[in-house]
Amino acid sequence: MMTTATPAASADQDRKSPGRPRSARVEEAIIESILDMLAEGTPFDGLSVEAVAARAGVGKATIYRRWPNKEALLYDAVARVKGEPAQTTGTSVREDILALLVPVGRPETTRAGQIMPCLYVEMQRSPELREVYRRITEPRRESMRAVLNRGIAEGTLRPGLDIDTILAMLFGPLIARSLVNWDPAISREDAARRLVDAIWPAIAVDPHAESA
Template sequence: MPALEDAPRAPGRPRSVRVDEAIVSATLDLLAEGTTVDVLSIEAIASRAGVGKATIYRRWPGKEALLHDALATLKLPGPELAGESVRDDLIALLSQVGPTGHDPRFPKILPCILPHLSRSPEHYQAYQDIIEPRRNRVRQVLRRGVANGELRADLDIELTMAVLIGPILMQRVVRWHPDLDADKMPEQVVDLLMAGIAPH
């Protein structure tokens, strides 16, 4: 593969986005092909991306930081919410939980990195940093529902989020139940739980 190094640039000129993308894509490709997080190396990433190791180190201080940024690209920015119905907004948000087809590598990568999170506090925190903005959107919808009376005033927001997201994540990551359709589950789970979280 021909080298994809940075072209000479004047002082202050922004770094090459094309090179950044090649490095991130190489990282995700290697993970999707089965390279474990432990085995993944800057050398292998550089070789796949067609750059030198120094090019990567000018952008990221090490593998951990690069891995964090690469995994962050797998998450969609999130759907636009109408803000008119808690039910509809929750369904829209839950439809993007887990590997949802934004990047075909995601379904292959996520099951491989989840076990590693329990062994690495740094990667666990990186994972939390990635998912917290999405989790916060669910939190905001639930709080709005409590405030406007769509949901119970005594609702446990954090537990409700776990109950909403957990089944869909399990189905999409490990296909926990072969007879359940993960694409239908956001609506099914929300409707099942609304009876319990709506005002009595």
């Protein structure tokens, strides 16, 4: 009797077919499988290499040929869903701050909006996952530090600002919204701009220097 392979199962077959090279198709199937599991709320402990391999329709050896361990695989998966760091224009400190914040407040209908709240919860139980997340997000924090320091140097922001506290003030509320949606009266699409509007007078040398 003839059987038909599912898309996931066919990812690890050796036969060549038109389109994307086989190795890229296999890696995408693996990454997509782990992202699907995260979106479904699978706990970190449940994201074993065996479980991911079964979901992707590949063997464990296929995964280990590409990633040395589960943490490396998870890093690539989370980096995929986080996307590339936001780009700044360098023309306005205020707008550059906003550009870096908007991706943090993605609507929950996006894939990142569905997966990141699950990861935040799991990070409370997993030091490994916290380290993965730190490695991915630190470049974004450094970008914000650079913008804030630039604002101080050019005289747009007040000298002597506690940069780490400002970072917490900017990122913290948006992460909190992702976790518990604590203020549904403020839309996710508008949350970042309203947050910057509220904080700007406290950090700017002249609150009216860069109006929204």
